[in-house]
Amino acid sequence: MAPVDVDFDGPLAVVTLAAPPLNLFDAELVAALRVAIASVAQAPQARGLLIQATGRAVSAGVDVNLFAPLDPVSGAALWRDWFAMIHQLESLPLPTVFAAHALCLTAAFEVSLACDLLLAAESARFGLVEIVVGLTPSMGGPQRLAERAGPARARELIYTGELYDAATLERWNVVNRVLPDDGFAGAARAFARRLADGPTQAHAATKAIVRAQLDGGTRAADEVTPVISGALFGTEDLQNAVASFLRDGPGKASYTGR
Template identity: 50%
Template structure:
């Protein structure tokens, strides 16, 4: 398994590693894990590589005191307005590629998570955080708007009023608040956060991979076309899952040992 050079090695700002079926993307660019050309380039390489070789689950995490302080403001100073559409279009493409991965994706936020990092978190299926973690789309401080898809994905999760509030005020919101809103799916204590987040991702990675992919597909169809679109696709999607090895083995185990059966899913 050959990784792009941007994702391998101790000096990489974004590392891709594997724990069996779980892929782990770790941002590690001290001290703030800023999104600059190196970080964006590594993210583009990562989503391209993972799209071609989907794992059974993906955990996104960060080393350091903060998850990310967001976009390096020097990026804006050096960006010509004439190039802005193509520039941000390519960055939005990273968000879209992450969102389109067929496997479950989890974003782990142990502390401050701003702008681009928060937008990528919103592209993941699930977000876990510490209660004290702080999240924000703070582009108003430079007279800008979130340009990696965060506003609309936040509105999708919490409604337009809350999305406008968060973006227009530029305030920071604790993990506990965003858990109440439904943005954060689980809260873990700081002392065990990284281990808990890893276990959370591993639970998904060792689950019924094809069924998870089908569930993502149905949710995606619902978001695009509502219940009718999801209903229209569901019989064929369910039929495909019905033919998987994991489904047939799990049914047999359930019938033999009941709902508490132990099942080692194979991802096929």
């Protein structure tokens, strides 16, 4: 069976890490995940993405066998290659949600940080434990943790190599929502499906504006907002929603465009 599965729940693309029990990030899984993300980018029906996993762990991390033959040149090449996947995921013009039902280590945790939102089950635990092999997280974990939780928290999490529960990371603004273990998969899918059913191009505009603020500050985001938001007036999403709002009233607006 393929280590990564892709299917659709209406407009929601669902990418599942399916190499239980540990979903180790080896060359095969990473290649399959890259193909899966690319397929979502090319799918005209995709209006949202949920990344989830099967098995007793979301992932136990990277298969350390990958590291044994590497030297400084080939190590740098590996990270550049994996960053291409991370950047493609971040660049998707639609809401992306990562659902962590259980233990989520190293590469999988870093993939979750490249998603817009991170949902976690109550019993889920997270860790960037690369110190056990003398490495620092190198798929964007330090910088994306710093973006969410601040630099001191990012350093603490990585320096200690400890496992952190979902409630702690929710307080640190790393996890968006903690959901009950019972029914977690269904609740996470329903949440992601609700986003996918929304105004896709408005969500893409939100992503662009937030990124502009993170990259250049509030005034930089102010500069690009009129152009980004103004373009929405030409979309079917906005035109259909405005018409249905005026026709049917608040709470009944619909989105049928892209």
